[in-house]
Amino acid sequence: MYCTEFSYRLVNLDQVSSIDFLSFLLILADAPQPGDNIGLVASKTSATPFRGKYYAVAAAFGKIGAFIGTYLYPLLVADAGSDTVKGNQYPFWVAGSLCVLSAFLAFFCLPEIGQDTIDFEDARFRTYLAENGYDTSRMGTAEKQISQESFGSGKV
Numbered sequence: 001m002y003c004t005e006f007s008y009r010l011v012n013l014d015q016v017s018s019i020d021f022l023s024f025l026l027i028l029a030d031a032p033q034p035g036d037n038i039g040l041v042a043s044k045t046s047a048t049p050f051r052g053k054y055y056a057v058a059a060a061f062g063k064i065g066a067f068i069g070t071y072l073y074p075l076l077v078a079d080a081g082s083d084t085v086k087g088n089q090y091p092f093w094v095a096g097s098l099c100v101l102s103a104f105l106a107f108f109c110l111p112e113i114g115q116d117t118i119d120f121e122d123a124r125f126r127t128y129l130a131e132n133g134y135d136t137s138r139m140g141t142a143e144k145q146i147s148q149e150s151f152g153s154g155k156v
Contacts, residue, residue: 047124048118048125072094
């Protein structure tokens with residue numbers, strides 16, 4: 001009985017203000033950003049031998065960005081002095097411009113990521129190795145090893 005009353009109090013729409021609802025929508029809209037998908041992008045857009053290093057570099061960039069943002073935010077607020085409006089505007093403009101930049105990079109610089117992107121990247125990497133004289137006949141697991149003859153014929 002108590003759990004029902006408690007859950008009813010949590011979802012009572014008469015007591016939810018519009019700012020709470022707008023905050024919920026903003027948080028919901030913030031989720032599918034490139035910054036939140038840094039692991040997905042790093043793990044899907046590289047060949048298997050480089051995936052771990054690529055993910056580590058992407059995570060390092062994320063941590064560096066978080067450090068810079070944490071360091072920069074107090075400086076932006078302090079630069080406004082006693083004007084609280086400017087103290088709120090400066091970080092907003094910096095964060096907004098970074099969001100626009102990340103959206104531009106995501107739409108125009110990232111490749112299309114599908115279900116078979118990893119296989120495509122692995123095939124491209126194998127082709128690169130074969131063209132540069134590396135023996136790729138023993139790459140992969142025992143059931144997926146591809147001989148040079150079948151690889152040269154386009155069967156992957």
